[in-house]
Amino acid sequence: MPDTTTIESLEALRLEALRELESASGEALEVWRSKYLGRKGRLTQVLRGIVGMPPDERRSFGAAANTLKEVLENAFADRAAAVGPKPADTGLDVTLPGRRPLQGRLHPVTQTVRDIAEALTAMGFQIVEGPEVEHDYYNFTALNIPPDHPARDMWDTLWVDRVDAEGNPRILLRTHTSPMQARVMEKTKPPVRVAVPGRCYRYEATDATHEWHFHQVEGLAVAEGITFAELKGTLYEFARRIFGPERKVRFRCDYFPFVEPGVDMAIDWKGEWLEIMGAGMVHPRVLAGVGYDPEKFTGFAFGMGVERIALLRHGIDDIRHFAANDLRFLSQF
Numbered sequence: 001m002p003d004t005t006t007i008e009s010l011e012a013l014r015l016e017a018l019r020e021l022e023s024a025s026g027e028a029l030e031v032w033r034s035k036y037l038g039r040k041g042r043l044t045q046v047l048r049g050i051v052g053m054p055p056d057e058r059r060s061f062g063a064a065a066n067t068l069k070e071v072l073e074n075a076f077a078d079r080a081a082a083v084g085p086k087p088a089d090t091g092l093d094v095t096l097p098g099r100r101p102l103q104g105r106l107h108p109v110t111q112t113v114r115d116i117a118e119a120l121t122a123m124g125f126q127i128v129e130g131p132e133v134e135h136d137y138y139n140f141t142a143l144n145i146p147p148d149h150p151a152r153d154m155w156d157t158l159w160v161d162r163v164d165a166e167g168n169p170r171i172l173l174r175t176h177t178s179p180m181q182a183r184v185m186e187k188t189k190p191p192v193r194v195a196v197p198g199r200c201y202r203y204e205a206t207d208a209t210h211e212w213h214f215h216q217v218e219g220l221a222v223a224e225g226i227t228f229a230e231l232k233g234t235l236y237e238f239a240r241r242i243f244g245p246e247r248k249v250r251f252r253c254d255y256f257p258f259v260e261p262g263v264d265m266a267i268d269w270k271g272e273w274l275e276i277m278g279a280g281m282v283h284p285r286v287l288a289g290v291g292y293d294p295e296k297f298t299g300f301a302f303g304m305g306v307e308r309i310a311l312l313r314h315g316i317d318d319i320r321h322f323a324a325n326d327l328r329f330l331s332q333f
């Protein structure tokens with residue numbers, strides 16, 4: 001048994017205890033604690049021995065022993081904090097497979113807009129965008145639909161609550177992307193060939209194929225000598241790229257005030273036809289209105305409904321799903 005009553009023996013005890021503690025973890029930590037600091041531990045015994053010491057030694061030795069006790073207690077607390085509780089203590093099983101984080105992706109309408117833009121870009125159209133809050137001049141008048149013309153009823157319009165000097169509302173949420181036809185032509189000399197994706201709004205009752213807000217992509221091509229055959233060729237090629245060569249397409253006459261002749265295109269849907277776009281040859285009055293000579297230039301325009309195209313491509317039964325923000329629907333795409 002080594003002498004435990006000298007300052008040197010305390011120093012030896014300190015070194016030994018700290019060395020052992022350096023590598024202790026888990027259960028070994030508890031073993032260490034009772035070995036040195038426990039009721040029958042080495043330091044406790046040293047402290048007990050103080051009682052029998054001569055008084056002059058007792059004071060300095062006692063102080064040193066108490067300091068050592070503090071040092072060991074602190075070292076133990078540090079080590080325990082550093083090594084931490086054992087995994088088994090917290091009930092954490094690190095071998096279990098982890099939970100997958102939710103992964104975001106593009107909305108199906110955004111994906112469809114991008115696919116449409118890509119198809120049209122490959123066919124030579126340049127992508128431009130325009131304002132959603134429009135002047136009635138661009139939404140209607142410039143498109144050969146003057147104020148008070150009954151054709152304005154074709155679009156159920158959401159007007160902005162502001163009137164001009166005569167008390168007439170002038171600002172609206174655009175009902176289609178067609179106002180960009182005039183905006184682009186006003187700023188550009190022919191030839192032009194642009195595609196305009198964007199949001200549109202209509203004040204109307206919703207059902208499986210109608211929403212009060214939706215997306216369109218407008219197309220416009222104006223140059224010398226453009227014919228109806230080019231419109232038809234462009235739209236068939238577009239349908240082939242988006243729906244594949246097998247899908248049935250219907251092309252027939254329709255009326256829009258800003259085209260002559262006007263047509264619409266429909267795609268085979270559940271044994272019926274679903275209209276996906278209006279189109280036609282740009283009306284001479286629209287060309288004249290933006291300062292193009294209608295004797296010299298001709299062109300075609302089309303405007304398609306993006307949600308309807310997404311519906312057809314994915315076999316979805318109701319257009320209202322797109323804006324319902326339900327992850328069970330959205331995570332399919």
Ligand code: PHE
Pocket residue numbers: 175176177178256259262277278279280301302303304
């Ligand atoms: N703007 C028309 C609509 O929303 C579609 C259209 C665009 C028709 C271009 C002809 C030419 O109904």
